[in-house]
Structure formats: C-alpha cells, structure tokens
Amino acid sequence: MSTLSNLTEPNVPQDAWCLFLDIDGTLLEHAAHPDAVVVGDELRTLLAGLELQLDGALAFITGRSIAAVDHLFQPLRLRAAGLYGLEHRLTRDGPVEAAGEPADIAALAEEIEAELGSADVYIERKGPILAIHTRAAPQLLQRATQLVEQALGRLPVGYRVLAGNAGVELMPLEAAKGAAIRRFLDLPAFAARRPVFLGDDTSDENGFEAVNEMDGISIRIKPSGPTAARHVLAGVGEALAWLAAVSQRNLDGSTGLVHPLNGRSR
Numbered sequence: 561m562s563t564l565s566n567l568t569e570p571n572v573p574q575d576a577w578c579l580f581l582d583i584d585g586t587l588l589e590h591a592a593h594p595d596a597v598v599v600g601d602e603l604r605t606l607l608a609g610l611e612l613q614l615d616g617a618l619a620f621i622t623g624r625s626i627a628a629v630d631h632l633f634q635p636l637r638l639r640a641a642g643l644y645g646l647e648h649r650l651t652r653d654g655p656v657e658a659a660g661e662p663a664d665i666a667a668l669a670e671e672i673e674a675e676l677g678s679a680d681v682y683i684e685r686k687g688p689i690l691a692i693h694t695r696a697a698p699q700l701l702q703r704a705t706q707l708v709e710q711a712l713g714r715l716p717v718g719y720r721v722l723a724g725n726a727g728v729e730l731m732p733l734e735a736a737k738g739a740a741i742r743r744f745l746d747l748p749a750f751a752a753r754r755p756v757f758l759g760d761d762t763s764d765e766n767g768f769e770a771v772n773e774m775d776g777i778s779i780r781i782k783p784s785g786p787t788a789a790r791h792v793l794a795g796v797g798e799a800l801a802w803l804a805a806v807s808q809r810n811l812d813g814s815t816g817l818v819h820p821l822n823g824r825s826r
C-alpha cells in the first residue's frame with residue numbers, strides 16, 4: 561500500500577499500452593444524484609480520440625450498468641465492464657454479456673428504503689446490485705451500512721458489502737474490477753499491451769492490484785488514504801488534463817517514457 565507522500569504523477573509508455581477508465585470521480589465530478597452528472601462533448605471527443613489512437617484498446621470499468629453508461633455518453637459507445645464486471649461489452653458494438661441469474665433483491669431494496677424512511681436516501685436498483693446513496697443524508701450512512709450487512713445472511717448466494725462514495729453497495733462476490741480488467745487483457749485488442757488504469761474509489765483498489773501484477777500503471781485520483789495505486793492525480797480536472805496531454809503526445813508521435821503534463825522524460 562502506498563500513502564500520499566510516496567505516490568508520484570504517472571508516466572505513460574508510448575509503445576503498446578491499453579487504457580481502463582473508472583467513470584464517477586475519475587472522468588466526472590461527483591453530483592448530488594447519479595442522474596445529475598454531466599458528460600460534455602469535450603470528454604466524448606477526448607475518449608473517442610484515445611480509443612482510435614489505441615486501436616480500440618480502451619474500456620470503461622465501472623460500477624454503473626452498461627445501459628446507464630451508454631445513456632450518459634451517447635452517442636459514444638465504448639468497450640465496457642459494467643456493474644463491477646458482472647457485465648461486459650467486449651467489442652464496441654457487440655452485445656452486453658451478463659453474469660448468471662441475479663438473486664432477487666428487489667424486496668430487500670423495499671425493506672431498506674422503508675427502514676431508512678428518508679426521501680433524501682436514493683436506492684439505486686442495478687439488477688444484482690443495490691447502491692444506497694446517502695450523499696444528501698450523511699447521518700444515515702451508518703444505519704444503511706448496518707442494514708445491508710445484516711441482509712448478507714439472508715441472501716442465497718455470496719454477496720458482499722462495499723463502501724461507496726457517499727453510500728454503500730451490496731453486490732455479488734464475483735463483482736470485482738480486477739477480474740473485469742483481466743477479462744479484457746485476454747482479448748487480442750488488449751493482449752501484449754501494458755495496462756493503465758485510472759480510478760478514485762474503494763472498488764478501484766482491486767483493479768489497481770490487478771494492473772500492478774501485470775507491470776501496469778495504476779493511478780488513484782484524489783486519494784484520501786493508503787492505496788494500492790502507484791501513482792496519483794489530484795482530481796478529475798487533473799485526470800482529464802493528463803489524458804488530454806497523453807492523447808496529444810500520441811498525435812505528435814513521441815516515443816519513450818514521457819511525463820505528459822510537462823513533456824520531460826523520466
């Protein structure tokens with residue numbers, strides 16, 4: 561685990577590499593509600609350009625569903641692992657593959673909603689995953705966490721509880737960003753490329769570990785404590801600037817290891 565003091569800003573190899581991107585808190589500033597985030601045309605253009613430069617070796621790795629991601633980024637469609645890897649779209653225009661039958665957690669969502677009894681708590685129903693958002697009611701986070709932890713024993717298959725950003729999520733054990741990244745790395749478009757992963761959250765830590773094992777480049781956005789990532793960028797603005805600088809360097813045809821924000825080799 562690294563702490564803030566020993567994390568450095570990342571370099572990116574100019575030879576064969578591929579890119580994995582978390583969305584909320586990495587590419588998009590957090591908003592009061594999941595539907596309130598805004599995707600600008602500049603971001604769409606940046607991602608489309610990077611995807612082209614990387615010959616398609618770019619994928620979103622997100623806790624959102626792929627349908628929700630498509631809706632947010634439309635008309636742009638990219639390769640994606642959604643629901644923390646319970647869904648994959650391995651080619652840009654291909655089908656969404658979903659992991660087995662989800663447990664029926666609809667009733668549980670109703671129960672938790674009634675128990676919390678606050679219009680300020682938003683329960684996002686994502687098929688096999690429940691996300692309980694307490695951004696507008698932070699005093700209810702502890703109770704929400706207790707409720708999902710208590711529910712674990714009643715669920716038919718292995719579930720776990722993961723702290724989210726201003727909330728908590730209940731998800732199947734196999735939902736993990738590291739496994740989602742590995743799945744892409746087995747594909748011809750990604751194989752033999754060095755993985756680069758940008759993320760900002762607890763759920764991204766598992767992805768950083770996977771990327772580190774493959775001698776990749778793990779980048780935590782705005783870390784607040786120890787992280788498995790080896791590099792840091794201070795916030796969404798810095799992450800977007802870094803990606804834009806990398807893209808520009810690709811267009812310029814530079815070679816070697818570069819620090820894209822200041823152009824110096826390291």
Ligand SMILES: O=P(O)(O)OC[C@H]1O[C@H](O[C@H]2O[C@H](CO)[C@@H](O)[C@H](O)[C@H]2O)[C@H](O)[C@@H](O)[C@@H]1O
Pocket residue numbers: 582583584585589590591592593594595597621622623624625684686691693694695724725726727761763
């Ligand atoms: O893996 P990510 O792409 O980072 O997605 C993680 C979760 O992001 C969304 O929730 C978070 O962002 C919302 C918008 O800023 C914010 O209102 C909420 O408090 C955050 O937790 C999304 O709604 C979840 O489904 C994702 O799992």
